[in-house]
Amino acid sequence: MRNPDRIAAAVMLAVAAVFWTQAGSIVGFLGGIFPRLALWPLTVLSGVLLVKSWVRPDPPTAFFEAAPTPALVLVGTVVAWISLLEVLGFASSTVLAYAFLAWYLGGRPRDPKRVALTLTIVVGEVALVYWIFNDLLLVPLPEGVLI
């Protein structure tokens, strides 16, 4: 990112604009006073940041520390994980996602022994935590067609 300040200011001004459009629909005085008290400084300070981005910008910085692919794969996996929580159930969706991430972030090993070991550790860990929360502490976890 060549000018992170300018991007930051643009993002914050966009956020402020979106909230301002909604603020108009707040009819009551008491309900609207605090949001407006917060919106004005956000708008003004974001404007100041925009000016700063021209006058004294922060140095350029990368959006990803290194290769973006692992982070993007992780995001995609977690989105799928959360989507499947109430479809498959907590334990099943967690084993799938956890095992995939451990394999992917571990360098995508092809050795069957390593893959089997990873899977065993994942299944064991998830089973233990599932038992502790669901059966011992009685904290309900998402349920689906499987466990």
Add this chain to the structure above:
Amino acid sequence: MLEHLAIAVTGVFSARALLLIVAGVASGLVVGALPGLTATMAVAVLVPFTFTLDATSGLILLGAVYMGAIYGGAFAAILVNAPGTPSSIGTTFDGYPMARQGRGEEAIIGATVASVIGGLVGVLALLFLSPPLAALSLRFGPPEYFWIGVFGLTIVASLASGSLLKGLIGAVLGLLISTVGIAPVGGEVRFTFGQPILQGGVELIAALIGLFCIPEVLMLASRGDRQAHMLTYEHRPGILWETTRKVLAMPGNLARSSILGTVIGILPGAGGNVANLVAYNEAKRASRHPERFGTGVLEGVVATEAANNAVVGGGIIPLLTLGVPGAPPDAIIYGALLMQGLRPGAELFTTSGDITYTFILSLGLAALTMLPVGLVMGRGLHRAVTKVPTSFLAPTILFLTIIGSYAIRNNVLDVAMMFGFGVVGYALKRLGFHPAPIVLGLILGPIAEQGLVQSMLMGVRYDPRWLILFDRPISWLLIGMSLLSLGWPLASAWKARSRRKEAAPHA
């Protein structure tokens, strides 16, 4: 009182009580150390276990769990930059940098000793100063709560770490996000964008977990094969005594932070989450080297941990004297008190004095028990985290954050919100926004808004109504503290610039 205390001393040193304290502290520590599982949750899930116990034993167990869970939050904060509880947010500022520098053991030992001392100070206040501190808490009304919110926001200057402007923007963004949902007075629906799921507002814990934990996990994943382990560990012989001596050589920091934690803890609704940040800010102001805060200094960890464990004792003062819980875990303990047929108030210290004083002394013992339990478990946990490869650590943190955010309201949407905040938090971090000011805004928003709106309602006889905010002595004290807190970093920066200008001609 002395008669009750004598009975309490014999009761608390019984084998059963000691076992419950050790078990409570250990289990509280484990739950508090898991990112996303809060002290409130730790106390709540263990309440059913107290049904089979007598009143005294049940309260001893809950108190020990509470004390252990608040302390346990430090481990996640130090080892994975993911505060286990909101009251450990401040511990991440210096605790995690210390761990990244290979000084995680020093951070854990420092956090442990500070937590013990803070916990003891809170309990001493509970034992001897309950009546005057309870009376003080009654003098805080809506205008004072509004100014507490404002004072809390001035801490942004300390938390901004780099850019004060971006820190202020982050804090105001947090304030704005806290208004999503239903207005506290009037019930108006705000900023839901037509989505019914947002009517419940943004859950603080989900946002906290997302903003702190997920960016760390994404950065771990980004570093990929370049970093097989998240942290390094090198045991230094004698580090335990060396660090303990260093902590005890900070009596000013310990005393100030513990007292701040106790006093802020007595304010219902304001205490727990804010005390550690206020203590951090004050420790930074009082330090001879404030510029080092945030880079991995033990003083920062000591301040936050002493304060947040002092809150335990402080928060129980209004609970036992007035029946007003100081913090969410106190509300759970209140429920347990009622279930055992005990009603808060003067009667608790007279008719039920044996039970009450045993409970109070057990909190003190729980604070002391944190030392052996925490040092053994904490250092073991540190070693374990350094040995676990990143490929397992990252999914494990995700796994725990999902459980933590789901367990808040048994709602998958909280999990989705948590992760959404996480991705946004990562992007904001890369743009130079630290998550702490945003979370501070989220915490203080409801406090400040409720204070402001209720003040407007109370200020009917004033013209204009907002004059009520300036009409009370405690309000003026808080205004003064806010101005001092805001002006100090600006004055320090101006002084430093003047010194540099003076030195320049000689260079």
